[in-house]
Every structure is written in C-alpha cells, then in structure tokens.
Amino acid sequence: MYRQASDGEKNMRGYPRHDPDKCIGCGACSNVCPTDSITVRVSGDRIEWIHNVARCIRCCFCVDHCPTGALSVGEEYSMIADSIDKLYILHTIDVEKCPKCGRTMTYSVNVEKHVASRTEKASMSCERCKIESLLRVVEKVRRV
Amino acid sequence: MVIKILEECEVDPQNVSKIGPDTFLIDLDKRQLRDVIKCLVLDKGLHFSTCLGVDYSGLRQGSMALIYVVTRPSSKIIIRVTLNENESIPYVHDILPAAEWCELEAMDLLGLKTSLPVEDRFILHWGLPSKVQPLRKEFKHNTRLSNMVSCRVSKPEDFVEVDPHHPFFYEHEDFLIKAIGNRIVDVLYIGSYINRGIEKVGESRLKMEQVPFIAERICGICGFTHSTAYCQAVESALDIDVPERARFERTLMLELERLESHLLLLALIAYSVGLRDIFLGLLRSREIVMNACDILVGNRKMYGLNVIGGVRYGFETRQIRDVKELIKKLKTSLKILDALKESQELRKLKDVGVLPKESAHKLGAVGPVARASGIDYDVRRDLPYAAYEEVDFDVPIMDQGDTYSRIVIRCEEVIQSVRIIEQVLNRDVLTKGDLRTEYYPAPGKIGVGMTEAPRGENVHLVITGHDSRLYRWKVRAPTYANLAVLRAVLVGESPRDAPVIIASLDPCLSCTDRLVMVRRT
Amino acid sequence: MRMLYLNLGGCNGCDIELLAGVVRAMEKLGRELPHPDHSVKSERYDLTLVTGPGTLGNLCRIIRDLERIGKEVDLGHVVVLGSCACGGGIWYDSYMVCGGWDLFLKELSSRGFRIRCRSTIYVTGCPVRPEDVEKVLVQLLHNYPNLISSLR
Ligand code: SF4
Ligand code: SF4
Numbered sequence A: 001m002y003r004q005a006s007d008g009e010k011n012m013r014g015y016p017r018h019d020p021d022k023c024i025g026c027g028a029c030s031n032v033c034p035t036d037s038i039t040v041r042v043s044g045d046r047i048e049w050i051h052n053v054a055r056c057i058r059c060c061f062c063v064d065h066c067p068t069g070a071l072s073v074g075e076e077y078s079m080i081a082d083s084i085d086k087l088y089i090l091h092t093i094d095v096e097k098c099p100k101c102g103r104t105m106t107y108s109v110n111v112e113k114h115v116a117s118r119t120e121k122a123s124m125s126c127e128r129c130k131i132e133s134l135l136r137v138v139e140k141v142r143r144v
Numbered sequence B: 001m002v003i004k005i006l007e008e009c010e011v012d013p014q015n016v017s018k019i020g021p022d023t024f025l026i027d028l029d030k031r032q033l034r035d036v037i038k039c040l041v042l043d044k045g046l047h048f049s050t051c052l053g054v055d056y057s058g059l060r061q062g063s064m065a066l067i068y069v070v071t072r073p074s075s076k077i078i079i080r081v082t083l084n085e086n087e088s089i090p091y092v093h094d095i096l097p098a099a100e101w102c103e104l105e106a107m108d109l110l111g112l113k114t115s116l117p118v119e120d121r122f123i124l125h126w127g128l129p130s131k132v133q134p135l136r137k138e139f140k141h142n143t144r145l146s147n148m149v150s151c152r153v154s155k156p157e158d159f160v161e162v163d164p165h166h167p168f169f170y171e172h173e174d175f176l177i178k179a180i181g182n183r184i185v186d187v188l189y190i191g192s193y194i195n196r197g198i199e200k201v202g203e204s205r206l207k208m209e210q211v212p213f214i215a216e217r218i219c220g221i222c223g224f225t226h227s228t229a230y231c232q233a234v235e236s237a238l239d240i241d242v243p244e245r246a247r248f249e250r251t252l253m254l255e256l257e258r259l260e261s262h263l264l265l266l267a268l269i270a271y272s273v274g275l276r277d278i279f280l281g282l283l284r285s286r287e288i289v290m291n292a293c294d295i296l297v298g299n300r301k302m303y304g305l306n307v308i309g310g311v312r313y314g315f316e317t318r319q320i321r322d323v324k325e326l327i328k329k330l331k332t333s334l335k336i337l338d339a340l341k342e343s344q345e346l347r348k349l350k351d352v353g354v355l356p357k358e359s360a361h362k363l364g365a366v367g368p369v370a371r372a373s374g375i376d377y378d379v380r381r382d383l384p385y386a387a388y389e390e391v392d393f394d395v396p397i398m399d400q401g402d403t404y405s406r407i408v409i410r411c412e413e414v415i416q417s418v419r420i421i422e423q424v425l426n427r428d429v430l431t432k433g434d435l436r437t438e439y440y441p442a443p444g445k446i447g448v449g450m451t452e453a454p455r456g457e458n459v460h461l462v463i464t465g466h467d468s469r470l471y472r473w474k475v476r477a478p479t480y481a482n483l484a485v486l487r488a489v490l491v492g493e494s495p496r497d498a499p500v501i502i503a504s505l506d507p508c509l510s511c512t513d514r515l516v517m518v519r520r521t
Numbered sequence C: 001m002r003m004l005y006l007n008l009g010g011c012n013g014c015d016i017e018l019l020a021g022v023v024r025a026m027e028k029l030g031r032e033l034p035h036p037d038h039s040v041k042s043e044r045y046d047l048t049l050v051t052g053p054g055t056l057g058n059l060c061r062i063i064r065d066l067e068r069i070g071k072e073v074d075l076g077h078v079v080v081l082g083s084c085a086c087g088g089g090i091w092y093d094s095y096m097v098c099g100g101w102d103l104f105l106k107e108l109s110s111r112g113f114r115i116r117c118r119s120t121i122y123v124t125g126c127p128v129r130p131e132d133v134e135k136v137l138v139q140l141l142h143n144y145p146n147l148i149s150s151l152r
Helices: A028-032 A061-065 A118-123 A127-143 B002-008 B033-043 B097-110 B198-204 B211-216 B223-238 B244-272 B276-297 B317-333 B336-342 B357-363 B367-372 B403-425 B478-490 B495-504 C013-029 C056-069 C082-087 C101-110 C130-142 C144-150
Strands: A038-043 A046-052 A088-097 A104-108 B016-020 B023-028 B047-055 B064-072 B075-083 B160-162 B174-180 B183-190 B446-453 B456-464 B470-476 C003-007 C047-051 C072-074 C077-081 C114-116 C119-123
Touching (some): A028 A061, B002 B023, B002 B075, B016 B446, B023 B446, B033 B047, B033 B075, B047 B097, B047 B470, B064 B097, B064 B456, B075 B446, B097 B478, B211 B470, B223 B446, B223 B456, B223 B470, B244 B276, B244 B336, B244 B495, B276 B317, B317 B403, B336 B403, B357 B478, B367 B456, B403 B495, B456 B478, B478 B495, C003 C056, C013 C130, C047 C082, C056 C101, C077 C082, C082 C119, C119 C130
Parallel strands (some): B023 B075, C003 C047, C047 C077
Antiparallel strands (some): A046 A088, A088 A104, B016 B023, B064 B075, B160 B174, B446 B456, B456 B470
16 A cells, blocks of 8 residues: 555655546545545546645545555655646546447546446446436336 | 542532543533532642533534543543533633633633633634634634734733744744843743644544544644544544554654654754754754654655554564664764753753742643653553553653753653664564554544643544534643743743743644633743 | 745644755755744845745734835745645645635735745645755755756
8 A cells, every 4th residue: 555665765655646547537536635635527528637736745545545546655755846836737537438328427438447247337327328227117117 | 449539529420421441421510510620630639631612513402511621540531511502601710720721712712601701812813803713513614714814913012022942943922021130020922823723624624534634734743643642532432442553553653753852852952052063963863763754654754644443554574674773873873862961051951940849730731841840640651552551661750840850851751762662663563463443433422532742741532423524623732731831930030041941841832723822821 | 145934834844844954955055044034024035935824823923024014025036835835735724724825925915015026936745855945945046047947
C-alpha cells in the first residue's frame, strides 16, 4: 500500500500519482479526501479527474481507497509554481457508452478491464436502459 | 475504588454508569455540580482536566449539556449536567480557577446563559456579533464571517510586548507585560490569532475516519500525539481493541515526536540565553530524528499513520535497521545536553520564575511544568496507553519549580525517550502482525482519550453522531492548561528574563488556539 | 535587504521546516539573511515569506499593521509556503480562515488596501520540505530568471 523505496533511495510520501489508464472514474478518491482536493466529474463524453495539488496534504488516504490501483503514492513531494493555476493536475478519460443505447454513463472506458465475465458485461447498461428493460419484463408478466 | 470515592462525595450510584474499562459517566443535577466537583478535586485531590458545552439538539430532544472531565490515576470520570436552552449555567471556576477558560469557552461558543457578568466575547473577539455561536448545530462550518469582523481589539497602553520565540520561528500571540522599575507587576495574554475552527470542521465536514488527519494538523510539533489521543477517544467510545503491532508503532512514533519537540525547545532556549553552538548542535541532533521519521513514514512531520482501530502502514526490517543506526548516532550527539545543563548561562536561571507545588495543582499545570514543581503525574505511567505498559522508563521529577529545573527535566526526558525507542525497536512485533481492527460506528457514545504530549496531558473527548460523523469533539491541549500559570511565574521577575521564562513553559499556541480566549491570566 | 515573515496561523510545521531551510540556504549562499520582521512595519520589502491559511485573527492583525503604516505596501518577491498558505489546506472552508494567500489578499484589497507583489512563488507540501525552501531561496536571491524557468 505504501511506497517502499529501495535501498539508498529517499522514502517519500509524495502527492498521489494518478494513472488515467486504470481509473474508472468512480470518485472514491474524491469522497475520502479530507481536503476535498480531488474532483471527479463527467463533462460531455469525457471524465475529468482534477487534482488541486496546492491544497493536497500528502496524506495518501485516497490511495488507500482507490479500487483499481489507479492511484499510487507518488515519489514527488513538492510542486513549485509561480501561479496557483499551474498547481492543478487534469486528466481526461473517455467515458463508457451504454452498449445498448449509446448514451454516456458515469464510468470511464477502463471499467471494461475490471469486468470479468460476459454476463457482467451484458448487464452493463445505463440506468435508463435498465429501467426500460425492467419495465418491459413487468409488461410481459402482466400480459401473461 | 472510584465508586467509593464517588459515594463519599454523595453521588447517587444510580446515576453512575461504567462506559469503558476505566471510564465512568455520571449524570448530575445542576444543583449538585458544585459540591461534587469541589469534593472530587479540592478534597480528594483528583485532577481536573477540562470542561465543555454540548448542543445536544441533534441527538436528543433540544437540550444543552455541560460536561466536566475529572481524572485520577487509573480512571476517567465524565460528569454531565443537562440543561434547558434558556437555563443559566452552573459554574465552578470561582472555587477552581483551572475551570475558568473552558467555562468561558462554553458560554462564548454556544451562547449559554450565565448569571455571571461576562464581557461580551472571550474567544471570537474579532468584533464578531454575539449571534455567531459556532458550536451550535445550526451554524454551518463554512459560513463566511470575514465581512463581519471589525478588528477592534487593541492593546492596552501601559503594557509592553515580549517576544519569547526564536526570531525565525514565530507564531503571533501577544504576551504583554507591565513592569514597574525592574519588576513585572501584571501579565496579559491576548490569544486566538491562530483559531482555525478545527473542532467545528471535525464535527461537520469530515467523517470520523478523516478526523485523524485534521487532528494531526492541530500542531506541527506534537501533531501525532493529538491524532493518537483522538483515535483512543473513539476507540474507547466504540470499544475497539487495537492490535499489538499498532500499539508499538504508535509508541515508537510518539517518542520520536517527543524527541523532536524537546530538542527544538532546548535549542531555542540555548539560543535565547546566547549559546549559539549548542543551539546548532541541538538542531543537528533534531535533524537525525526527523530523518528517522522520514525513513519510517515518508514524511518529516505529518506522519499520517493513525486510523481508528490501528495504523495504516507497517514498518519493514530494512527501515527498522536504518532507524537503529540513526538512534546510535543520535545518542552520541546528545552528549551536548550535558554541556547545556552545566552551562553558566543556564545556572543563572535557578530560582527564577518559581512555581510552587500548591499553585501548580490549583492552576491545573500539566506535563514537565508540573513535574518540575514536584507533581508526580505522567499519563504514560498512570493511565497507560499504546504500549507504554510493556516498556521500561522513569518519570523524572524535580521539586524546585524554577526555570532551570523546567529545562533540565526536559533534558532528562530526552534520555528516557531514547531508552523507550531502543526497547521498542528491538521488538519483533513491529514488523509482523495485524495493523488494524475493523469497527462499526454507533451514535451517541462518549469516549475520552488521553496521551502525554511533549508538553503534558492532552485530552480529547468525542461524542459520536449519526452518519459515521462526530457529534462533538473537544481538544484540550496541554498548553491550554499551562498558560494559566503564566501570571504566577512572571509576576515579580525582571522583564529581561521574561522571554526565557515563557519559553520554559514551552507554549505551543497553535494547539491551544484552536479555540481560545482573551483573559487576564 | 528587508525581509518580512508572515505567519498567518498555520500549525508550525511549515515554520520549523522553513527555519531548517533558511539555515541551509544561508550555508549555501555563504551569507547571513537579515532578521525578518514579523508584522508589517515598513512600506517596502524585498522578500516576504508566508505560511498558514490566513485566520481571521491574523487578518485583523495585518489590517491593524497596515492602517498604522498607510494603505499601501510593496511586498517584493512573495514565497508562499505550504498547503495551507497555497490553497487553504485541510481547513480551506472553515469559518475562521480565509483559505490561503490569494483569498487573504482579496480580503485585504476589498477593504481598500493596495498590496503589490513583484512575483509570487507557491511551494506546496504539508509541511514544506527544507530542500525546497533552500532551492527557492537560493535561486531567488541568486538568479531569479533561472528559478522561473525551472518551475512547472
Ligand atoms: S478509479 Fe481510483 S483514481 Fe479513479 S476515480 Fe476511482 S478512486 Fe479515483
Ligand atoms: S493525498 Fe490526501 S489530500 Fe492529497 S488528494 Fe489524496 S486524500 Fe486528498
């Protein structure tokens, strides 16, 4: 969980390093961050993962809670800039589309990598499609 | 034992409930409060820790409560008095001066009524209107107050400021002294510059599991002891057992922190009496300790190690090996402490700023300040927490109560800390075993956590709330208790000695000022 | 050279690391830095170091100082140290803090004070590391353009 440096290397708990290829955009990190310095939001057909390094206190509590290992304890501790706007890290990730209707969902495309079985994959659809299919079943049952 | 004492103080046993292995909760009637506190503290000699006001409207039906915490070796007694919204509060500070600040705090922050004449604001004295009552539940933690402050505090004319700190290391606080000729005749302390509203943020925005991080940031010198005390309070409220490995890790870090804190203070004292070489030497030894922390937790100061029920990371054999090396190095460089103790400059401080034992007890002094005045009380030994029961150490006591012994006692404590660290580092349990215990939050539970911070007894009281948040969190930092002795040690001394006398109390204002007061001390 | 050091109510962690960093910087520069003022006493400074989230108490203190010396002050190069001073840190939205140096300045300018800063450098970390303090101070006093080009 906590980065262990090899012999001779400095053992530093830097600000979290975020890997956009693993992030599913679940927002667990932004929920547990005591300083609310991570924002995860859907904007258009991208998911934005925004980190305000200026406010981050390097506690790495977010790393403990990331379900996919997208966050790891960084080896870089300090970020120095001459303007506060440069102290943000912004990663954008493509959002997953509903396999049925093509509308955007709240997860990123990386969620595919973490879904194991085909049945699980088949059950992945947006809320509206889920409700619609449920309604269809109800309708069928009623007719019978 | 406790029950017997309580009976002698005429507490109805029906009102006493045992809420933890060493914690008792007493529900008292308002009229009984004064007699019971008087009997417990003044007659039976128990130690008065703190008091607080609680707005209970979110947990029960709209009522307020005042809670007093009294401790004695081996048990903690919580006394609760429930009040109605408009009832005026009982008070005990006329018989027990140590209770003054916390009672005033309750009146100010909750807007409780009192029959005493109260100057308008004690704590939030920046011209804030009295309708601002931050600890009420309807007050939001992110209310913007900056347009309401009118900055009307001004310093009284005939007082002059003393500057007790190293010129490069300065928290703003006004220690004002009034001197006639070569004698200090009055002392005034204006605080609250560093009030950051920590308790309110911990009760509202943060969840219980996030609070250790803000607790750690109460103070940049002794932060870990705060997060440990907080975790212990929740652990005692929710009845959580901490695994052995976590207890030893906490002990190790707590002692490293004590070294950091004491070495810094001793360095600053050396600087202020003009021993520049010793100052630099002590700072260098302190760097060794900082490096040890860096190796263990990856940060020089904020360890981020504590969570409720245990710790977050385990240490590895490699880290322990490196730290052992550093401690060996530290031991040789600590020889410099002898030079400090023997120095002529320090010997001059004998019989300066004397605090007699009786006034130390009455004013509620804690930690090295109290121990230098002959009060034999150390939380590590008397109410053992973490793994202190399993290690060997002595508690140095001196009885002169002067500035010199307050400094020497810290030199002795440094040696004892190194001794504890060496014992802990030799335990195998540091590198294997469980790190933490799972727990389930429940609302309405009360717990008290106490640690011996570098500056003395540190008390955290929590009441858990719904939604895995805290309902009430109270921090009583050691400096809060120790500042009360300011007047006792300063009056009658020469103004030239004032900085070093204040420094020998080791005031840590960021701890104290999470909520503080303006008051003639 | 005049130096100002504003502790705006942090936890002391940054202040102690700053002390360590300044000692290192002095060794590296081979000269002593002047003793800083702790409150605004002059209208012109060359270097200002800031720590802490900007508590209301300290806001009042600075306002009191500024009223004494007039409404204008030139702070020179400003080095903002630590997560609290950069972005408010863990108490960024508490009722008793302004939430960082930028918002603190906004608070002052809304009261009619004119504060000029030649440049502002933000050093993050909780607490800041002495290495960073040393790097920034040495380069700031030695070779300012070099520092700016080495930043993010
Ligand atoms: S996958 Fe990890 S990094 Fe991405 S949003 Fe969730 S918790 Fe955050
Ligand atoms: S390290 Fe801590 S403060 Fe920084 S983003 Fe993660 S949880 Fe938030």
